[in-house]
Amino acid sequence: MNQNSFRNQWNEQGFIVIPQLLEASEVRKLQRICDRIFQDWLQESSTPEQAANFTNLAFLTEPRYFIHHPEELPVLLNAIANPKILDILNQIVDEDLLFYNTQYFFNPANHTRAGDWHRDQQFDAPDEDTEKVRMKQSIGIHVHIALIPDSNLEYIPGSHQRWDTPQEREIRKGLNGKKPNSPAMPNATRIHLNSGDAVFFDAWGIHRGNYIADVPRRTFDIIYGTLADWCSPPPTCFLQPNILQELTPESQNLFKGLINILSALNPN
Ligand SMILES: O=C(O)CCC(=O)C(=O)O
Numbered sequence: 001m002n003q004n005s006f007r008n009q010w011n012e013q014g015f016i017v018i019p020q021l022l023e024a025s026e027v028r029k030l031q032r033i034c035d036r037i038f039q040d041w042l043q044e045s046s047t048p049e050q051a052a053n054f055t056n057l058a059f060l061t062e063p064r065y066f067i068h069h070p071e072e073l074p075v076l077l078n079a080i081a082n083p084k085i086l087d088i089l090n091q092i093v094d095e096d097l098l099f100y101n102t103q104y105f106f107n108p109a110n111h112t113r114a115g116d117w118h119r120d121q122q123f124d125a126p127d128e129d130t131e132k133v134r135m136k137q138s139i140g141i142h143v144h145i146a147l148i149p150d151s152n153l154e155y156i157p158g159s160h161q162r163w164d165t166p167q168e169r170e171i172r173k174g175l176n177g178k179k180p181n182s183p184a185m186p187n188a189t190r191i192h193l194n195s196g197d198a199v200f201f202d203a204w205g206i207h208r209g210n211y212i213a214d215v216p217r218r219t220f221d222i223i224y225g226t227l228a229d230w231c232s233p234p235p236t237c238f239l240q241p242n243i244l245q246e247l248t249p250e251s252q253n254l255f256k257g258l259i260n261i262l263s264a265l266n267p268n
Contacts, residue, residue, distance in 0.1 A: 138227075
């Protein structure tokens with residue numbers, strides 16, 4: 001697909017599916033690392049049974065997960081700076097993006113439910129005007145990479161470019177007896193990924209996940225964006241000295257921007 005078609009599709013829909021972003025061997029390598037971190041995360045939880053019913057874990061690049069597996073952090077960071085991903089990001093937006101965070105989506109142990117419809121910029125926003133300002137002034141992009149087939153993400157095409165319709169707003173905000181996880185959201189589009197496929201989606205558009213206990217899910221999510229003070233704090237692995245040394249040139253370039261910002265914020 002050429003640059004214009006990616007850009008057009010992004011502008012019109014707010015999401016792009018990339019079949020076979022990763023080869024089978026890359027998928028296996030990434031899943032081995034993510035599953036190992038998932039198990040460590042469950043074990044460190046004070047309530048592992050509840051944790052196993054969450055929908056995802058975040059901050060997979062935190063240094064504590066690599067104390068006994070130091071060789072895996074560069075592999076994960078290089079996967080986040082995969083040149084194919086960075087090339088597509090460059091094609092769809094003009095701004096330089098930073099790496100923000102990672103998530104790993106898994107099927108809950110036994111609590112099946114539909115997720116709530118949301119725009120990511122609504123979290124902790126005091127009011128809708130703040131949501132709108134965030135939507136205008138910053139960029140947030142998720143890249144979901146399915147490590148096994150995944151049909152759990154739903155997106156409202158075009159909602160990243162505009163505010164809610166009255167019907168969408170009622171559902172998203174749970175107004176007038178509507179539930180935020182209602183199946184009646186108009187124009188909901190389900191995204192189907194095979195192992196190794198990826199979907200890039202605008203975090204400011206309306207979307208939700210579905211969390212089904214009986215259907216295995218293993219999807220690695222990387223979040224890229226412009227600097228915003230209301231987003232989660234940056235991964236602390238970048239506070240370690242010499243973190244860049246073992247990375248590819250593409251990774252060094254991507255993470256240098258973040259490290260410069262962190263150094264300015266933490267001069268000591
Ligand atoms: O894929 C999913 O389960 C939903 C992802 C999502 O809502 C998010 O990361 O904001």
